[in-house]
Each structure stands twice: as C-alpha cells, then as structure tokens.
Amino acid sequence: MSGDRHSNRPERGGIAAAEPSAVAAGEGDVRVYVAPDRLSVLLDCPDPLADLDRTVGIVMEAFRQLRIPEYPDADLLREMLAAGSRAGQPLVSHVLIEGYDAEPAVDGRLEWARDFFAEGWEVDAATGAIDFWAKLDHRAVEAGEWLLKLHPPVAGEPGLTVLGQKIPVGRPRKERMRCGKGVTQRDDEQGVTWFSAEVSGRVRLANGTLAVDDVYVVKGNLGLATGNIRHTGTLQVEGDVEQGVxxxxxxxxxxRGMIEPCDITAGGSLQVGGGIVGQEGCAIHVGGGVQARYARDAAIDAISDVTIGNEVSHCVIRTLGRVLVPNGRIGGGTTIARAGITCGQAGAAGATGTVLVAGVDYLVEPHVAGLEEELAQMEKRRLGIAEELAQLRTGTDGVDTELERRALLAEAAALPGRLTEKAAEIRLYIEEAEAACRPELAALQSVWSGTMIQLGDERMPVRASVRKPRLAKLLNGRVRLLPLGEGNMPEDD
Incomplete structure (x- = not known):
C-alpha cells in the first residue's frame, strides 16, 4: 500500500485488522473515508495548505478511528498533502492510501485451428434447401498441420484491502486433452501444448483423446466382393453398403450411397449420403453421431446427435445426444434421446406405435449395473482376504508366509478407500447423467394421435392430432403440449 516509507500500525493492529468502527471519520469539513470497494482511503477537505498541521492532525486521528492497519506517519502525510494540493482549491476524493485488487485466475482453454466437427449439410442461402450431397466436412487434415493448442491455466493473485483483509481469488479450471494415434504434441516456451497431425487423415475426438485416422477408401460398393471390414481408422465407401456386411x-x-441391412460398429461417427435401411437382427452402434437422408426399420445406438434429413420410419433409435429431424417426421418405432427431440411431425397417420422419449439416458442402467458389480466384487474380495489371513495364521511360519501376509494386509488396508471411491464414482455418474438430460420435444409442424410422448419418467399419450407446432415439456411434473412460439422454444445448447 502507498505510504510504506514511514508507517504507523496500531498496537493491536497488524495486517489482519478488525472491521472499522465506521466507514468515515474526521472533524468539521475534513472527512476521511474508506471507498465502497475498500481498496482506497479517500479525503475530502478544503484547501489543506491553509492549515496543513490541523488537516494532518485530523487525518491521523481519522486513520486510528477507522482502524486502518498501516498508514503514513505525520511527516510523510504532510509531504503527500503538500505535493497533491494547489493553493485555494479543495481536495475531493483524494487518495491517501491504496490497497490492490485481486488478479483473477484464467482458466485453461482449448484453441482449435478450425471447427473440425461441424455437422450437417450445406444449405442454399436463397431457398433454404438442403443439399444432401454436400455435407459439412472439415475433418480432413494434412501431416504436420496443427490441430489444437492447449493453453494452461494461470493462477490468480489475491488482493488486499486498505483494512488489511485479503481478497480471495478462485482456482483456475484446467482443460485436458490426450494425444492419440496419428497426433504429436509439443510444449512451447509459454507452456502451451501444441497438437499436430502426424499423418494425413481425418481428425477424431473421443473420450478426451485427439487422434488422426488414416482413411480406408472403398471405391465402389461394400458387399460380398469386398468381405467384412475391420479397420483401426476411418472407412470411406464411395458406393453403397450392401446387405449382410x-x-x-x-x-x-x-x-456416399445408402446402407442396406447390415451390422456397423464405429468408434466415431456415421455419415450417410443416402438412407439407412435395416431389418430385425441388424444393428448400428456408433461412438459419435449419425447423419443420413432417411432411416427405415433401423436399430441405431449413438453417443452424439442423430440427424436425419426427411424421415424416420419404424426405427429404434437411442442416443445420448439429440434426435434432429426438423424437416421430416418420426413415424413408428421408439426414439430415445437424452438431450431432446426436434422433428417436423411427431408421429404419422396410421403410425400408432410411435414412442418418443426425451430426457432419458439409455446407458445409465447398464453402466451403473457394471459399476455396482465392480463394487460387489471388491466387497467379496474384502471377505476373501479375511479368510486367507485366517488360514495363514493357522499355517506354518516362514519368510514366504510373512510376505504373503503383508501383501494381504496392504491390500485389505487399501480396499476401504477403493470401495468409497467406487461408490462416489457411481453417485457422480448418476448426477452427471441426470444433469445432461433435456426432457423436451419440439414438433415444428404437427403431433399425430397414437403417439406416446415420454419426458423423463412421465408419459402422455396423444389422443387427438394437433396440426400446429407444439413443444412438449414438463410442467408441475406432468407432460404438457404447449404452442411453439416466442417464450416457448426449445432450450439452446
């Protein structure tokens, strides 16, 4: 704080001072006060040069009354006032002492070279028509091209008020990214981590790992002539995927073409220029999103958004993202989307079996069951260790027995912590899954009778068709169909 050349501290003072008995002190027309932000002590007075000794005396007494922990002595204060005053002019909000504000922390951040993961199709600006042959695709990269800069967090600096109180500063958040196949990383002098493509291919981001996949290209159709495909990178089919593959x-x-009934498992996304046709016994499982012109009789599991151009007919779709069919309809089958559903028509004439579920995580039950099984195995192991230790006590002594006993005791000592961590992992997974759920359905054109709408755990059968835009959302714990319009729109991402 200013005035550190000569300073006074009250006998009971020190840096961590008590709250002031008042925010202002002084005498007559001389007023000393602490600014609202407590970062400065200010002075209002007539020309101090007219009676400098009186002004200095009043200000020094005001410092003591305000319990300022550190302030200039009388000689230094006299110099400060003489230097900062002009004869015949008063002082207004004149700074006598200053603290310093906290320097906020800066979170770590990811800086992408471009939007590699843009999805959808190019749209004619004049007509609004979607060009299903012109997909947005920015993932192709060349070897040596930089992809991402990971900026480290910067710690903040706490501040200090004129009352000697520290101004706390929050801890910065750290961003994380792992280097995967086909990517290199290096740190520069500023601590920024650069991720670059080691090979030419397509960028992929999955589970916090950045990778570049080399592309396997099939020039024509994928079928009996090519056989089944297993590949560590990306697959590009210039024609159709034929039945049975x-x-x-x-x-x-x-x-580029269409997909006939087949089985597909992909760690990334699925992009189809034509449509997807399935049948019983065939399934598609992807670790990213799905884009296609239409989908019929297909079973699709995805992690990200499922975007369909014009029609979803009698499909079973499950995703942790959204299901988006804004220009078409979803008729028949079951559609489950954790992050919500947007479609042109919900249901269809004669499609009485349409079930639309929004705000439900289809992976929670199996995932939690797996975690609980791990928890049960740990508990079983804890009991097993106790039995093994009991057997060792009744056995013969020896170096090997003592080493085994110590290993079992160490394992037993670690198990309670592991059990606690696993239980906390289960709770955290459920909380995060629930927080990501978005129980809402937007039908931009109509909702047909025979459609079952489920938001979270609440269901509502549609008994009469509504040929107007509607938003289904939860109100007072029940599913309601509301007019879609201003003040009643789907939540933004």
Missing amino acids: TIDVNGDVVV
Whole structure:
C-alpha cells in the first residue's frame, strides 16, 4: 500500500485488522473515508495548505478511528498533502492510501485451428434447401498441420484491502486433452501444448483423446466382393453398403450411397449420403453421431446427435445426444434421446406405435449395473482376504508366509478407500447423467394421435392430432403440449 516509507500500525493492529468502527471519520469539513470497494482511503477537505498541521492532525486521528492497519506517519502525510494540493482549491476524493485488487485466475482453454466437427449439410442461402450431397466436412487434415493448442491455466493473485483483509481469488479450471494415434504434441516456451497431425487423415475426438485416422477408401460398393471390414481408422465407401456386411472400425464411417441391412460398429461417427435401411437382427452402434437422408426399420445406438434429413420410419433409435429431424417426421418405432427431440411431425397417420422419449439416458442402467458389480466384487474380495489371513495364521511360519501376509494386509488396508471411491464414482455418474438430460420435444409442424410422448419418467399419450407446432415439456411434473412460439422454444445448447 502507498505510504510504506514511514508507517504507523496500531498496537493491536497488524495486517489482519478488525472491521472499522465506521466507514468515515474526521472533524468539521475534513472527512476521511474508506471507498465502497475498500481498496482506497479517500479525503475530502478544503484547501489543506491553509492549515496543513490541523488537516494532518485530523487525518491521523481519522486513520486510528477507522482502524486502518498501516498508514503514513505525520511527516510523510504532510509531504503527500503538500505535493497533491494547489493553493485555494479543495481536495475531493483524494487518495491517501491504496490497497490492490485481486488478479483473477484464467482458466485453461482449448484453441482449435478450425471447427473440425461441424455437422450437417450445406444449405442454399436463397431457398433454404438442403443439399444432401454436400455435407459439412472439415475433418480432413494434412501431416504436420496443427490441430489444437492447449493453453494452461494461470493462477490468480489475491488482493488486499486498505483494512488489511485479503481478497480471495478462485482456482483456475484446467482443460485436458490426450494425444492419440496419428497426433504429436509439443510444449512451447509459454507452456502451451501444441497438437499436430502426424499423418494425413481425418481428425477424431473421443473420450478426451485427439487422434488422426488414416482413411480406408472403398471405391465402389461394400458387399460380398469386398468381405467384412475391420479397420483401426476411418472407412470411406464411395458406393453403397450392401446387405449382410459387417463393419467394425475405430474411427468414422462415411458412406456416399445408402446402407442396406447390415451390422456397423464405429468408434466415431456415421455419415450417410443416402438412407439407412435395416431389418430385425441388424444393428448400428456408433461412438459419435449419425447423419443420413432417411432411416427405415433401423436399430441405431449413438453417443452424439442423430440427424436425419426427411424421415424416420419404424426405427429404434437411442442416443445420448439429440434426435434432429426438423424437416421430416418420426413415424413408428421408439426414439430415445437424452438431450431432446426436434422433428417436423411427431408421429404419422396410421403410425400408432410411435414412442418418443426425451430426457432419458439409455446407458445409465447398464453402466451403473457394471459399476455396482465392480463394487460387489471388491466387497467379496474384502471377505476373501479375511479368510486367507485366517488360514495363514493357522499355517506354518516362514519368510514366504510373512510376505504373503503383508501383501494381504496392504491390500485389505487399501480396499476401504477403493470401495468409497467406487461408490462416489457411481453417485457422480448418476448426477452427471441426470444433469445432461433435456426432457423436451419440439414438433415444428404437427403431433399425430397414437403417439406416446415420454419426458423423463412421465408419459402422455396423444389422443387427438394437433396440426400446429407444439413443444412438449414438463410442467408441475406432468407432460404438457404447449404452442411453439416466442417464450416457448426449445432450450439452446
């Protein structure tokens, strides 16, 4: 604080001072006060040069009354007032002492070279028509191209008020990114981590790991002539995927034509220029999103958004993202989307079996069951250790027995902590899954009778068709169909 050349501290003072008995002190027309932000002590007075000794005396007494922990002595204060005053002019909000504000922390951040993961199709600006042959695709990269900069967090600096109180500062949040296949990383002098493509291919981001997949290209149709496909990178099919094929890839699947009934497992996303046609016994499982022109009789599980151009007919779709069919309809089958559903028409004439579920995580039950099984195995192991220790006590002594006993005791000592961590992991998973749920359905054109709408755990059968835009959301714990318009729109991302 200013005035550190000569300073006085009250006998009971020190830096951590008590609250002031008042926010202002002084005498007559001389007023000393603490600013509202407590970062400065200010002075209002007539020309101090007219009677400098009197002004100094009043100000020094005001410092003591305000319990300022550190302030200039009388000689230094006299110099300060003489230097900061002009004869015949009063002082207004004249700074005598200053603290310093906290320097806020800066969170770590990810700086992408471009939007690699833009989804959808190009749209004609004049007509609004979607060009299903022109997909947005920014994932192709060349070897050596930089992809991402990971900026480290910067710690803040606490401040200090003129009353000697510390101004706290929050802890910065750290961003994380792992370097995967086909990507290199290096740190520069500023501590920024640069991620660059090691090979030419397609960028993929999954579970916090950035990778570049080399692309396997099939020039024509994928069928009996090519056989089943298993690949560590991305698969690109220039033609159709014919019936009966099995595809298992770690990266994306890009199909220029259509997909006939087949089995597809992809670690990334599925992009289809035409449509997807399925049948009983065939399924599609992807670790990203799905884009297609239409989907019929298909079973699709996804992690990100499922975007369909014009029609979803008698499909079973489950995703942790959204289901988006804004220009078409969802008729028949079951659609489950954790982050909500948007469609042109909800249901269809004669499609009485349409079930639309929003705000439900289809992976919670199996995932939690797996975690609980791990918890049960830990508990079983704890009991097993006790039995093994009991057997060792009744056995023969020896070096090997003592080492085994110590290993069992160490394992037993670690188990309570592991059990607690696993139980906390289960609770956290459920909380995060519930927080990500968005129980709402937007029908931009109509809602047909025979449609069952479920938001979270609440269901509502649609008994009469409504040929107007509607938003289904929960009000007072029940599903309601509301007019879609201003003040009643789907939540933004």
